[in-house]
Amino acid sequence: xDFYKGEPSxxxxxxxxxxxxxxxSLEILLIKRDLEPERxxxxxxxxxxxPEESPEGAATRVLKKLTGLENVxxxxxxxxxxxxxxxxxxVVSITYFALIDTQQYQHIISDQYEAKWFPLDQHPDLIFDHxxxxxxxxxxxxxxxxxxxxxxxxxxxxxxxxxxxxLYECVYNIQLDKRNFSRKLLASDLIIKLKxxxxxxxxxxxxxYRLNTDIYxxxxxxxxxxxxxxxxxxx
Amino acid sequence: xDFYKGEPSxxxxxxxxxxxxxxxSLEILLIKRDLEPERxxxxxxxxxxxPEESPEGAATRVLKKLTGLENVxxxxxxxxxxxxxxxxxxVVSITYFALIDTQQYQHIISDQYEAKWFPLDQHPDLIFDHxxxxxxxxxxxxxxxxxxxxxxxxxxxxxxxxxxxxLYECVYNIQLDKRNFSRKLLASDLIIKLKxxxxxxxxxxxxxYRLNTDIYxxxxxxxxxxxxxxxxxxx
DNA sequence: ACAAAAGTGTTGCGTGTACACCCATGC
DNA sequence: GCATGGGTGTACACGCAACACTTTTGT
Numbered sequence: 434x435d436f437y438k439g440e441p442s443x444x445x446x447x448x449x450x451x452x453x454x455x456x457x458s459l460e461i462l463l464i465k466r467d468l469e470p471e472r473x474x475x476x477x478x479x480x481x482x483x484p485e486e487s488p489e490g491a492a493t494r495v496l497k498k499l500t501g502l503e504n505v506x507x508x509x510x511x512x513x514x515x516x517x518x519x520x521x522x523x524v525v526s527i528t529y530f531a532l533i534d535t536q537q538y539q540h541i542i543s544d545q546y547e548a549k550w551f552p553l554d555q556h557p558d559l560i561f562d563h564x565x566x567x568x569x570x571x572x573x574x575x576x577x578x579x580x581x582x583x584x585x586x587x588x589x590x591x592x593x594x595x596x597x598x599x600l601y602e603c604v605y606n607i608q609l610d611k612r613n614f615s616r617k618l619l620a621s622d623l624i625i626k627l628k629x630x631x632x633x634x635x636x637x638x639x640x641x642y643r644l645n646t647d648i649y650x651x652x653x654x655x656x657x658x659x660x661x662x663x664x665x666x667x668x
Numbered sequence: 669x670d671f672y673k674g675e676p677s678x679x680x681x682x683x684x685x686x687x688x689x690x691x692x693s694l695e696i697l698l699i700k701r702d703l704e705p706e707r708x709x710x711x712x713x714x715x716x717x718x719p720e721e722s723p724e725g726a727a728t729r730v731l732k733k734l735t736g737l738e739n740v741x742x743x744x745x746x747x748x749x750x751x752x753x754x755x756x757x758x759v760v761s762i763t764y765f766a767l768i769d770t771q772q773y774q775h776i777i778s779d780q781y782e783a784k785w786f787p788l789d790q791h792p793d794l795i796f797d798h799x800x801x802x803x804x805x806x807x808x809x810x811x812x813x814x815x816x817x818x819x820x821x822x823x824x825x826x827x828x829x830x831x832x833x834x835l836y837e838c839v840y841n842i843q844l845d846k847r848n849f850s851r852k853l854l855a856s857d858l859i860i861k862l863k864x865x866x867x868x869x870x871x872x873x874x875x876x877y878r879l880n881t882d883i884y885x886x887x888x889x890x891x892x893x894x895x896x897x898x899x900x901x902x903x
Numbered sequence: 904a905c906a907a908a909a910g911t912g913t914t915g916c917g918t919g920t921a922c923a924c925c926c927a928t929g930c
Numbered sequence: 931g932c933a934t935g936g937g938t939g940t941a942c943a944c945g946c947a948a949c950a951c952t953t954t955t956g957t
Binding site: 446612613616632635636637638 | 928
């Protein structure tokens with residue numbers, strides 16, 4: 434039986450905002466678009482949702498195609514469906530942000546695309562509404578990261594506390610008191626101290642830590658301690 | 669020119685989780701589905717996205733069709749795109765939750781649909797994955813309402829503090845200390861005291877308040893004071 | 904008068920912030 | 931030994947939960 438006959442069909446796409454952290458700044462991975470229209474312009478990595486996959490599945494596939502990475506943290510961060518967003522054809526795009534460890538990425542990068550990292554706030558002009566998508570992803574990343582410790586996804590397995598502190602500083606564009614930050618993080622039981630020290634960035638050296646994955650998963654999964662909080666303040 | 673030729677077309681739908689508060693419990697508005705397949709079964713209000721409208725526009729249209737209401741608070745709360753979610757045809761559905769003031773709704777209800785309010789946790793069996801949609805909407809409502817004072821959207825223009833306190837109790841299934849709640853709310857400058865009292869629910873009577881829309885909009889728009897908060901706890 | 908719900912005053916505790924200080928190391 | 935960044939101790943402020951207490955009114 435063919436229900437819904439005559440209903441308008443719309444093309445459904447996904448676009449990925451791929452975040453990485455190089456120790457200095459928060460960056461996003463952009464590609465030179467490889468199909469018409471707008472071929473060769475800078476763009477987010479994306480693709481159409483195929484009949485046998487979910488939107489999230491499409492995003493996962495597209496991400497793997499570009500980076501070779503699997504099991505990457507991804508999360509929906511918007512729906513872009515303005516009828517005029519692409520002038521040629523009606524396409525609704527669902528966006529996902531991905532957090533990847535650039536250490537792992539370096540080695541597996543696909544040569545099929547001309548891909549390049551750009552500082553989050555200094556990307557070139559992009560096609561369609563991709564600029565808005567990035568802005569939405571940044572907002573969503575900030576919101577999520579304030580509630581759940583997802584930023585660890587951007588770091589290698591072994592990391593130092595100064596490293597993650599500077600990551601938070603990049604994400605929120607703030608200055609943190611590293612001493613208090615360190616204490617707070619340790620008190621959370623989220624990280625486990627290793628024997629080894631990183632001596633590259635200081636004479637004394639900072640201990641390496643790794644995630645306590647049990648506690649991490651618990652915190653990622655759990656919800657807010659839902660209480661009204663009207664003490665919302667501006668950025 | 670016809671770019672993207674040969675790309676699979678997918679039907680795109682929206683479904684609305686319509687929340688209302690009757691003073692006693694949090695409820696959702698369900699309808700008896702009026703088209704095949706699954707005609708006459710309980711369902712969320714929904715519809716297909718038309719070529720000339722955005723998904724959000726479709727949700728707004730569909731909501732107005734059922735309730736007659738416009739300018740209703742709505743927010744995306746999920747994407748349901750499993751290839752097998754409807755066995756007959758590939759449909760991806762974007763869900764929106766809506767917060768309406770049931771006082772206004774009572775009078776304008778459309779007779780075109782058999783619609784009925786159900787307590788959020790006691791709804792009948794629903795078609796497809798609509799049950800999951802409601803669960804996702806509930807989670808999203810709780811998260812949003814913990815960060816922004818959106819629950820006022822569920823109340824009439826004039827409301828009392830005990831009223832909104834009991835709304836929070838319903839949404840989070842908790843007991844609040846009304847005394848502290850009242851103080852906290854007043855300190856937020858979100859509400860403005862009126863001369864009048866509601867004497868229906870107590871002998872002393874509780875003052876009516878109305879929203880301070882300036883402060884309200886500011887708080888709704890503003891983002892988190894983005895700071896890492898790992899003190900996440902379970903429900 | 905008294906019950907019942909609205910609303911205020913007060914206090915202790917926990918968390919975050921600021922900052923003085925100590926520690927380890929390379930040069 | 932001294933500069934540099936890593937890390938600890940401590941003190942104060944603030945916000946929130948707890949709860950005794952006051953207020954207002956209907957019966």
